[in-house]
Amino acid sequence: MSQQESINCAVFGASGYSGVELAWLLHNHPFFTLSYAFTSGAREAEPITALYPQLNGRCELTLQPWHSDLLPQLAQQVRVVFLALPHAVSAELAPQLTAAGLIVFDLSGAFRLADARQHAMAYGFPQPQLNAPAHYGIAEFSDLQGNEPLVAVAGCYPTAAALALRPLKALLKPSSVAIVNAVSGVTGAGRKAQLASNFNEVSLQAYGVANHRHQPEMAQSIGCDILFVPHLGNFKRGILATVYAELAPGTTQAAIEDSFQACYHNQPLVRLVGTPPKLQQVVGTPYCDIYYKTHGSTLILSVAIDNLLKGAASQAVQLANQYFRLPATAGLINQGAVV
Numbered sequence: 001m002s003q004q005e006s007i008n009c010a011v012f013g014a015s016g017y018s019g020v021e022l023a024w025l026l027h028n029h030p031f032f033t034l035s036y037a038f039t040s041g042a043r044e045a046e047p048i049t050a051l052y053p054q055l056n057g058r059c060e061l062t063l064q065p066w067h068s069d070l071l072p073q074l075a076q077q078v079r080v081v082f083l084a085l086p087h088a089v090s091a092e093l094a095p096q097l098t099a100a101g102l103i104v105f106d107l108s109g110a111f112r113l114a115d116a117r118q119h120a121m122a123y124g125f126p127q128p129q130l131n132a133p134a135h136y137g138i139a140e141f142s143d144l145q146g147n148e149p150l151v152a153v154a155g156c157y158p159t160a161a162a163l164a165l166r167p168l169k170a171l172l173k174p175s176s177v178a179i180v181n182a183v184s185g186v187t188g189a190g191r192k193a194q195l196a197s198n199f200n201e202v203s204l205q206a207y208g209v210a211n212h213r214h215q216p217e218m219a220q221s222i223g224c225d226i227l228f229v230p231h232l233g234n235f236k237r238g239i240l241a242t243v244y245a246e247l248a249p250g251t252t253q254a255a256i257e258d259s260f261q262a263c264y265h266n267q268p269l270v271r272l273v274g275t276p277p278k279l280q281q282v283v284g285t286p287y288c289d290i291y292y293k294t295h296g297s298t299l300i301l302s303v304a305i306d307n308l309l310k311g312a313a314s315q316a317v318q319l320a321n322q323y324f325r326l327p328a329t330a331g332l333i334n335q336g337a338v339v
């Protein structure tokens with residue numbers, strides 16, 4: 001597309017953590033114009049700086065409460081909407097938005113699982129119906145054509161696990177189970193107050209052991225059985241995942257390296273690194289850093305992303321870049337982060 005055209009867009013959930021990161025990226029994006037930044041209807045309109053004073057002098061956006069009466073006006077004025085909403089809210093709203101002709105990038109889990117029964121078990125409500133199937137989006141594995149009505153942006157932990165393991169799928173021992181141990185910062189739980197994310201309560205603890213909703217999403221995305229144990233860590237942002245998998249007999253280091261190179265040599269936002277990544281090298285960036293080592297026939301991967309960026313907002317923008325045939329990194333490098 002030409003440099004002059006600008007794509008009008010809106011962010012829902014812009015008062016929340018992943019929504020404000022989206023709003024900031026789109027506010028600074030060379031090819032998108034952020035026309036609306038919505039909150040729930042429970043708020044009054046207010047400047048984004050009232051919630052995020054770190055944006056003072058840098059961002060004049062007004063947060064507006066969403067009401068369904070605004071839909072006709074929205075559909076006339078914008079082409080693309082980004083939803084950073086609770087799963088059940090996306091499930092109800094997204095079909096209305098696509099029916100109004102809007103292109104939807106949904107950061108929730110409402111449309112990620114292909115299997116209706118798995119979806120109901122993981123999310124506790126029936127799978128929402130769309131006129132066309134949702135496209136499950138991990139940017140590096142997607143080939144968006146620009147005619148998909150809804151992109152279900154992958155979950156944060158599944159993004160990290162799939163980027164590490166999926167390129168090596170053909171090298172794994174058939175029917176083995178891959179183990180994903182991951183630690184997330186507290187922003188993964190969102191901005192709303194909850195006891196579990198209270199400063200005094202957060203330590204380092206496993207949760208959702210082998211029954212987290214991301215376990216079936218990882219299995220769907222990677223294509224093998226997964227055992228997933230997430231942990232909540234006492235830091236703000238970032239996900240560090242350690243993945244263990246059994247390699248097929250005779251798998252060489254060269255085969256692993258070749259598989260990664262084949263997958264990522266043209267992917268600027270995945271970096272294969274020679275030492276285990278630290279969270280601080282990815283936090284505030286759209287990158288995913290991957291390290292690997294073998295121990296006998298066991299493959300060990302260490303992977304790091306920013307949960308609010310590569311795990312949410314920057315991945316959504318990366319997918320939108322792909323949708324509109326823009327460079328993968330457009331509007332993503334050197335933007336920093338808000339939260």
Ligand SMILES: NC(=O)C1=CN([C@@H]2O[C@H](COP(=O)(O)OP(=O)(O)OC[C@H]3O[C@@H](n4cnc5c(N)ncnc54)[C@H](OP(=O)(O)O)[C@@H]3O)[C@@H](O)[C@H]2O)C=CC1
Binds near residue numbers: 018087
């Ligand atoms: N946090 C993370 O690391 C990641 C989050 N996600 C997904 O992104 C989505 C948002 O998560 P997160 O940013 O953490 O959540 P937050 O709790 O930080 O923000 C939620 C946002 O949704 C808005 N909202 C809530 N209910 C409604 C409603 N009925 N109508 C309109 N707006 C509403 C809130 O507005 P208000 O302030 O007015 O209540 C707020 O802006 C979730 O689906 C989550 O699973 C995906 C990947 C990573």
Ligand SMILES: CC(=O)N[C@@H](CCC(=O)OP(=O)(O)O)C(=O)O
Binds near residue numbers: 155
């Ligand atoms: C630390 C923490 O609570 N993390 C969240 C995952 C982040 C998130 O919001 O999930 P999605 O990527 O599916 O949207 C959780 O475990 O539910």
